[in-house]
Amino acid sequence: MGLAPLAVSIGEPAGIGPDLILQSFEKRVANRLPVFCVFGDPDLLRSRAEQLGLDIKIEATNPAAAPEVFEHALPVVDLGHRVADQPGVLAPEAANMVIDAISKSVDAINEGQCRGLVTAPIHKANLYKEGFDFPGHTEYLAALCAGDGIPLTPIMMLAHGNRRAVPVTIHMALRQVFETLTPQLIMETVRIVHRDLQNRFRIENPQIGVTGLNPHAGEDGTMGSEEIDIVVPALQQLEAEGIKVAGPLPADTAFAPHIWSQYDAIIAMYHDQALIPVKAIGFDEGVNITLGLPIVRTSPDHGTALTLAGKGTASPNSFLKALAIADEMAQKPETQT
Ligand SMILES: NC(=O)C1=CN([C@@H]2O[C@H](COP(=O)(O)OP(=O)(O)OC[C@H]3O[C@@H](n4cnc5c(N)ncnc54)[C@H](O)[C@@H]3O)[C@@H](O)[C@H]2O)C=CC1
Numbered sequence: 001m002g003l004a005p006l007a008v009s010i011g012e013p014a015g016i017g018p019d020l021i022l023q024s025f026e027k028r029v030a031n032r033l034p035v036f037c038v039f040g041d042p043d044l045l046r047s048r049a050e051q052l053g054l055d056i057k058i059e060a061t062n063p064a065a066a067p068e069v070f071e072h073a074l075p076v077v078d079l080g081h082r083v084a085d086q087p088g089v090l091a092p093e094a095a096n097m098v099i100d101a102i103s104k105s106v107d108a109i110n111e112g113q114c115r116g117l118v119t120a121p122i123h124k125a126n127l128y129k130e131g132f133d134f135p136g137h138t139e140y141l142a143a144l145c146a147g148d149g150i151p152l153t154p155i156m157m158l159a160h161g162n163r164r165a166v167p168v169t170i171h172m173a174l175r176q177v178f179e180t181l182t183p184q185l186i187m188e189t190v191r192i193v194h195r196d197l198q199n200r201f202r203i204e205n206p207q208i209g210v211t212g213l214n215p216h217a218g219e220d221g222t223m224g225s226e227e228i229d230i231v232v233p234a235l236q237q238l239e240a241e242g243i244k245v246a247g248p249l250p251a252d253t254a255f256a257p258h259i260w261s262q263y264d265a266i267i268a269m270y271h272d273q274a275l276i277p278v279k280a281i282g283f284d285e286g287v288n289i290t291l292g293l294p295i296v297r298t299s300p301d302h303g304t305a306l307t308l309a310g311k312g313t314a315s316p317n318s319f320l321k322a323l324a325i326a327d328e329m330a331q332k333p334e335t336q337t
């Protein structure tokens with residue numbers, strides 16, 4: 001039996017997600033892309049293909065038929081929502097489809113119909129206005145995947161080739177970081193990254209760097225005490241467990257090429273500490289990978305880029321990489337969850 005398709009959630013329809021999906025499908029042979037099926041609105045994709053001047057057939061189907069359909073048409077699981085195709089114009093009515101696309105993709109993976117998820121970007125603020133109660137995909141997927149009410153800790157990892165960065169705290173106001181950071185959260189994050197680097201990336205003995213929070217990693221406690229009070233105790237416990245971990249590294253130098261290259265991943269304390277270096281070394285070249293979940297999920301390293309939607313100028317590079325990495329991570333036939 002062949003591999004099940006990857007699920008692709010359509011993302012924000014006013015953004016570049018539909019463009020990237022169509023552009024990627026067009027390049028499927030040249031890029032040896034894995035079979036994927038889109039969860040969304042086939043009419044919207046037809047309209048966007050026309051707008052972009054792409055001669056692509058769109059076929060409403062189900063994941064089981066996707067491998068055969070993929071040869072001649074873009075397979076789309078029709079979620080029943082109809083959304084007007086207005087590139088660059090956010091419409092609150094689209095929120096239900098955007099959210100459904102994510103949850104139905106996860107259902108399909110849990111039922112063994114799909115083997116991993118690649119998410120096109122969502123416009124977070126547009127979803128919040130409609131009552132979406134999660135900061136982003138990362139946290140929503142953790143809620144969807146939590147079985148028996150046991151909460152999962154989802155981990156956001158941005159990867160540019162072998163350069164990987166992980167924020168301990170994810171989508172929150174900077175002032176909230178101080179009350180959220182604990183030795184327990186750092187330990188849990190490092191343990192999950194360590195385990196997933198072994199299991200999902202086949203790195204036998206991962207080397208993990210951990211940054212401090214403050215400038216110069218606190219300069220011996222003179223520029224903040226979080227390193228001494230929170231980071232060091234976590235590192236001591238992790239070392240005692242046999243995890244190869246180093247830190248607290250000053251965050252401004254941790255991502256210098258000669259230091260970053262010594263580690264399989266660097267764990268940073270908050271969102272921008274981790275994501276800026278990845279986007280700076282190559283915007284649209286990285287991939288966002290969610291760890292800590294029973295399913296494979298990747299996404300491009302960028303957002304909805306509303307002003308580029310429908311113009312054909314958005315680069316599909318990161319989206320193509322997200323498909324390739326999800327394919328690699330979810331190579332087992334059929335029911336890989
Ligand atoms: N995984 C996801 O769903 C993500 C969603 N977002 C959401 O996207 C929205 C917009 O966020 P921004 O901070 O403006 O980031 P953005 O990534 O959408 O745009 C930043 C800049 O990069 C350009 N850009 C983005 N993708 C590009 C591509 N493929 N090719 C060429 N240029 C590209 C944009 O035109 C803009 O100049 C927000 O609502 C944010 O929450 C942001 C990041 C990830």
Ligand SMILES: NCC(=O)COP(=O)(O)O
Pocket residue numbers: 135136137138139275288299
């Ligand atoms: N800045 C990256 C980002 O916001 C991605 O969030 P998510 O939607 O993948 O959780």
